[in-house]
Amino acid sequence: MTPVLQTKNINKYFRKPVLFHVLKDINFSVNKGEFTSIMGKSGCGKSTLLYILSTMDTDYEGELFLNGEKVTGKDRNYLSHVRNRDIGFVFQFHYLLSEFSVLENVMLPAKKLGELSFSEIEHNAMEKLKMLEIDHLAMKRASRISGGEKQRVAIARALINNPSIIMGDEPTGNLDSYNADNVFNIFRRLSHEQGLSLLVVTHDKDFAKKTDRIIQMSDGKVLSGSLPASNV
C-alpha cells in the first residue's frame, strides 16, 4: 500500500542568524487511516517539519511524497493546488477569516478548488458543520464565536475538500481540557469512521498517548516511531 505521506532524507537549515541544522535526515511515512502524533520538546524542529510536510515551506533538502507523488521541486502554484485538494490544516490559533461568516470560511477552500457548484459546496459545508455539531453557528461572523467553536470550524474547513491527510499544529494547545478532549474525539472519530489520515504535532502527552502512533523527535532527529504501527 502506498503511504499517504512519505519523507526521504529531509534536511533543513536555518541560515539566519547563524547556520543551523534544524532537521537531520528525517525518514518516515504515514499510512492511510492512521492517527499519528509528533512529539518533542520546544525547538526540536517538529513544527518546522510539519510546515515542510504541508508544502508551505519549500526550502529543504531531501524528498517528500504525497500519495506516492513526489511534490519536492514542484512550482508554487501547483503546490497551492495540492494543498487545496489533499491537505487539511488545523492550527493552534484558530485561523479563521474574521470578516466572513462561519459558513463562508468553511466553503472558501472548496470554492477555490472549483470542482463543485456553489450550492453543492454549501450543502457539503453544512454537512461538515452538522457532523461537528456547530451547524447553528453557520451564519455567524467568525469573530463572534468562542475559541472551542472556532477550532471546530477550522476542522470543518480542513475537511471540506475531503483531503488525503489532515495536519495539525498543536490544535488543542490553546484550548481548555474540555474543548481539547472534544477536538481529540472528533479527530479520533474521523480516523476510525472515515479512515482519514491525521498527523498532529503536539506537546500534550495525554493527547499523544491516545493516538495510534507517536513519532518522538529530539534535536532535529526522529528518535522512534518512524514506521507505521502495523509494520512494527
Added chain:
Amino acid sequence: MNWKVILSIARTHLLAKIKQTATAALGVTFGIGAYITLVCFMTGLNKMLDDLVLNQTPHIHVFNEIEPSKQQPVDVYEEFANSMNVVHSIKPKQSLKRIHNALPLIQYLNKDDKVRGAIPQVQSQIFYLSGVIELGGSLTGIDVAKEVELFNFSDYIVEGDPQDLQNNSNGILLGAGVAKKMSLGVGNRVQISNSTGEVFPLKIVGIFQSGIAELDDIQSFANIKTVQRVLGEGENYITDINVKLHKISEAVPMAQLIEKQFKLRAIDIKTANAQFETGTTIRNLITYAVSITLLIVAGFGIYNILNMLIYEKMNDIAILKATGFSGRDVQAIFMSQAMIIGFVGGILGLILGLMLSLIIDQTPFDTEALPTIATYPINHNPTFYFIGITFAMISTFLAGYLPSQKAKKIDPVRIIRGQ
C-alpha cells in the same frame, strides 16, 4: 484563476473596512474631479482666447504696402555694378493704395480648393463730425454677409443687426467708443467727412464693439460701395483682401505664394500672432502639470491605504495561502481591491468634475473686453473624461501593484508560527 471567489473576498475586505475604502476612493475622486474641472476650464478659456483671435483674424491678409523699392535705379545700372553705391534719404515708392486688379484676384483665390473664402475690404481714413469737433477715425467697407459667415462678425455687433447694414446703402456700424463720445445710438445720424472735406450723412444701424478700446474709439464699418462713394473711387477700388483657409496650417506657404505671384504684401496668421501661440502652449503645459500632480497625489493615497490594509490582513493572507490559495490569487485579491477603489473613485470623480464644470459654466462672467461672453467658458470634451478614468485606473493599478506584490510574497509559515 477563480475570479468569482477572488472578487467576493475582495468585496468582503472592502466592505468590512468601508471607511478606509471610502477615504481611498475619495482621494481618487477629488484627484479626478479636480483634473476634469481644471482641464475643462483651462481648455475652455484657451479655446475662447484662441477663437477671439482666430475667428476675426484672417488667415492671410493681402494688401499693398507703401514701402521704398528694394532695388534702387543705381543698382540696375551696369557701370556701377562693381562699386559701392550709397543712396541717401530714400523715399517710399509712389504706388497705389488699392490692390491692382483686385476683383479678378479675389475670383482667382475663391477658386482655390484650399480657400474657404476671400473677401474684399476698403480701408479709409475719415473724420466723425460732431458740431465743430472733428474726431479722426477709420471707416472700413465690408461685405457684411461674408464677414458674418467667415469671421463671426455678428459676435461683435452689440446693438442692431448686420442684415440692416446690408439693406441700407447709407448705413454705418459705429464703434462703441465713438458712439459713446458723440452720445449717439442706433437710428441716429452721424456725419462723416473724407480727407478732402466732403461731408456725408450716414444712418447708424448698429453698434460695434471688438473689446479692444483703442479700436472701438475710432473704427466703424459700412458697405464697400458706401466707402467707395465716400472716397470717390470706382467699384474696383479694393485696399485689402482677407482670406480664410480650410486648414490654418496652409497659411504660411499660401501667403508666400501670393506675395511672390502678385507682388503684394501677404501676412499669414502665424506671423501676425506668433506670441499668441506661445501663450496657448504654456497655458496647456501648466494645466497638464497641475492635473498630473493631482492624480499622482491621489495615487499615493491609494498606495498608502492598500499598504496598511495588507499589513492588517497578514493573518488572512496566511490562512488563504495555507488553505490552497496561490500567491497569484492573493495578489489578484488585492489588485482587484485597488482597481475597484480606482474605478468607483474615478467614476465619482468624473461626476464631481462634471458637476463643478457645469456650475462654472453657469457662473456669470461679465467683462467689457469680451462682449460675446456671458459665463465662464468650459470645454465639455468627452476625451477629458476618457483620459480621467483611464488615468484613475492606471494610477490605482500602479499604486496597488507594489503592495499586492508584497502580499504575494508573504511567507505564510512565518505568519502562522510567529503568533
